[in-house]
Amino acid sequence: MKIVVIVRQTPDTEAKIKVASTGNSIDTEGIKWIVNPYDEFAIEEAIKIKENLKTGEVILISMGPARCVEALRTGLAMGADRAVHIKDESFAFTDPYASAKVIAAEIKNLGGFDLILTGKKMIDEETGQIGIQIAEELEIPHVAIVTKMQLSPDGKKVTCQREVEGGQVIVEVPLPALITCERGLNEPRYASLPGIMKAKKKEVKEVTPDKINVDALGITKESLGQAGARFKITKLEVPQVQRRLKIIKEAETQEAAHELVKLLREEAKVI
Amino acid sequence: MGNEIWIVADITIDGKVRKATFEALSEARRKLVPKLGGQICGVLLGSGVSGLAQELGKYGTEKVYVVDNETLKDYTPEGYAIALADLIKKHQPPIVITGNTSVGQDFFPRVAALVGAGLAMDAIDLDLTDDKRLKIKRYMYSAKSIATVEFLDHKPMMTTIRPNVFKPEEEPKNPEIVNESVNLKPEDIKIKTVEIKRKESARPELTEADRIVSGGRGMGSGDNFKLIFELADAIGAAAGASRAAVDAGFVPYAMQVGQTGKVVSPTLYIAVGISGSVQHFAGMGSSKVIVAINKDPDAPIFQKCDYGIVGDLFQIVPALTEEFKKLLAQQ
Ligand SMILES: Cc1cc2nc3c(=O)[nH]c(=O)nc-3n(C[C@H](O)[C@H](O)[C@H](O)COP(=O)(O)OP(=O)(O)OC[C@H]3O[C@@H](n4cnc5c(N)ncnc54)[C@H](O)[C@@H]3O)c2cc1C
Ligand SMILES: Nc1ncnc2c1ncn2[C@@H]1O[C@H](COP(=O)(O)O)[C@@H](O)[C@H]1O
Numbered sequence: 001m002k003i004v005v006i007v008r009q010t011p012d013t014e015a016k017i018k019v020a021s022t023g024n025s026i027d028t029e030g031i032k033w034i035v036n037p038y039d040e041f042a043i044e045e046a047i048k049i050k051e052n053l054k055t056g057e058v059i060l061i062s063m064g065p066a067r068c069v070e071a072l073r074t075g076l077a078m079g080a081d082r083a084v085h086i087k088d089e090s091f092a093f094t095d096p097y098a099s100a101k102v103i104a105a106e107i108k109n110l111g112g113f114d115l116i117l118t119g120k121k122m123i124d125e126e127t128g129q130i131g132i133q134i135a136e137e138l139e140i141p142h143v144a145i146v147t148k149m150q151l152s153p154d155g156k157k158v159t160c161q162r163e164v165e166g167g168q169v170i171v172e173v174p175l176p177a178l179i180t181c182e183r184g185l186n187e188p189r190y191a192s193l194p195g196i197m198k199a200k201k202k203e204v205k206e207v208t209p210d211k212i213n214v215d216a217l218g219i220t221k222e223s224l225g226q227a228g229a230r231f232k233i234t235k236l237e238v239p240q241v242q243r244r245l246k247i248i249k250e251a252e253t254q255e256a257a258h259e260l261v262k263l264l265r266e267e268a269k270v271i
Numbered sequence: 272m273g274n275e276i277w278i279v280a281d282i283t284i285d286g287k288v289r290k291a292t293f294e295a296l297s298e299a300r301r302k303l304v305p306k307l308g309g310q311i312c313g314v315l316l317g318s319g320v321s322g323l324a325q326e327l328g329k330y331g332t333e334k335v336y337v338v339d340n341e342t343l344k345d346y347t348p349e350g351y352a353i354a355l356a357d358l359i360k361k362h363q364p365p366i367v368i369t370g371n372t373s374v375g376q377d378f379f380p381r382v383a384a385l386v387g388a389g390l391a392m393d394a395i396d397l398d399l400t401d402d403k404r405l406k407i408k409r410y411m412y413s414a415k416s417i418a419t420v421e422f423l424d425h426k427p428m429m430t431t432i433r434p435n436v437f438k439p440e441e442e443p444k445n446p447e448i449v450n451e452s453v454n455l456k457p458e459d460i461k462i463k464t465v466e467i468k469r470k471e472s473a474r475p476e477l478t479e480a481d482r483i484v485s486g487g488r489g490m491g492s493g494d495n496f497k498l499i500f501e502l503a504d505a506i507g508a509a510a511g512a513s514r515a516a517v518d519a520g521f522v523p524y525a526m527q528v529g530q531t532g533k534v535v536s537p538t539l540y541i542a543v544g545i546s547g548s549v550q551h552f553a554g555m556g557s558s559k560v561i562v563a564i565n566k567d568p569d570a571p572i573f574q575k576c577d578y579g580i581v582g583d584l585f586q587i588v589p590a591l592t593e594e595f596k597k598l599l600a601q602q
Binding site for chain 1: 352506568
């Protein structure tokens, strides 16, 4: 079984977000980068499937600047076999659809696959569509926001549990398919020291823009980067919410509760 | 190119129109129609759904496109995407909107890819530029920033709206019904729905709730969550949890609020025994009023809440439930 995992590098969840002087992107100075948390579930699931089958290959793909290789190394240290890095600074601001096309094209270059796993969304730009659009580009079905998955004994289909409002839906999807991973699916392992040592020797293939046949993708060279995007971010702001910060000092519990309810009714007007 | 604004109805697993649809219809009518001209049109995809057109009419829908097709009986992203993409190609509406729900999040990306449209998810503000391009606001970086996104000249311009942000507002209309057939074959659908498990709880859905009461690690056990449920039921709220409470096995993952849980925006959010981590706030930071109950006066949540009580939750929560009941009984 050949499993492809699409891995995005994102700022650490604790990172303080500052707006860059351009006013429409973040200042990346001093930011610690991590593997997008949802993509960790995807990597873990892929490795687990391979371990259970005792055969197969897990290939990671990331698109982004030079730093993304660290995210790939993390995934390799967890146990993935090899990686592809679509590398170029000029890809910044590429719109989600063009990104999906480029990543899908690299997946085609792998010469066949059975399963593609991605995160539910990336926690930085939160575009919420790239994984699914890769499936559309490759003309395969997808199941999104999956919290449980089970490969059938013949390896031909996957049964997935999807979280929806008001319950869960269980669906069956034949392979090849793409699945986007939600928390709850598994507990990602930490890379072990031997894992980290081994990862250093694993292959990370670099793909640069000159090697991408954009014509074949039906997109223009300009559509990689802001110039060809379908929309642009004109402004990025750090939300300024003014909270009331009223701490109720009543010593007696019932009085404090009474005071809170009164404030919620009369001042905040939410009850 | 017409000037219709399309709102694709989101239908619950029980066959009702989801609230987010009414929110989208109302906000599009308030914010986009005055600048674009044109009319609000609803789109109903499914099997046996035409009866729902009147529901859309209540919120100012003037025309409803209905695709009633046996192949769309169970929701699948493939079926819905093919059907909507077909309709878009035929009628070329400039703007297509749905709710950012488990359904909208799932099939809109495929539609955008099929018709080559730009798609910006999870809008919290809808507007048009002077030259009639869609302009939305959305959170990025886990609620730590808000981006203004302007569409360029690609059409249609597609977006999903965050549930519970826009106010649903009725404006009764008697919509014209347009029955459409689409080029959809059963073999286009590869996904098979095996089972739908409904949650037995009568409490509102977290992402749609106007009020939420959440418990954290401070609850100490799953049994103690009964205090959270009692408080929630007293005020008709949904019940949520921090990741620490979920990781400790107190409550199921479906209740988790935060960066790797549900993103919610209720009017009132009561956090009980929750310290107020950045990751928890990524999920509930846009709540209108935040209340914290925590025994540690230095808990970070007291720096970012509207009201707080410092003290033992096991004393305060039952007292609060009682006070709420008293107040609401007076009404
Ligand atoms: C990648 C990543 C993703 C994450 N995603 C999420 C997420 O989606 N959601 C989320 O919530 N967290 C998330 N976290 C975890 C987050 O960092 C915190 O660990 C978590 O939010 C803490 O939960 P808590 O506030 O319940 O627990 P704690 O921080 O342990 O706080 C418990 C609080 O309860 C108070 N308390 C204890 N007993 C009582 C009592 N008797 N009466 C009153 N107060 C009491 C304590 O004073 C304390 O402030 C994530 C972390 C990472 C790294
Ligand atoms: N530049 C990228 N490189 C690799 N994977 C990506 C990239 N962008 C998005 N992805 C993948 O797509 C998933 C979903 O992104 P999105 O749904 O668009 O927020 C992420 O969790 C990643 O798995």
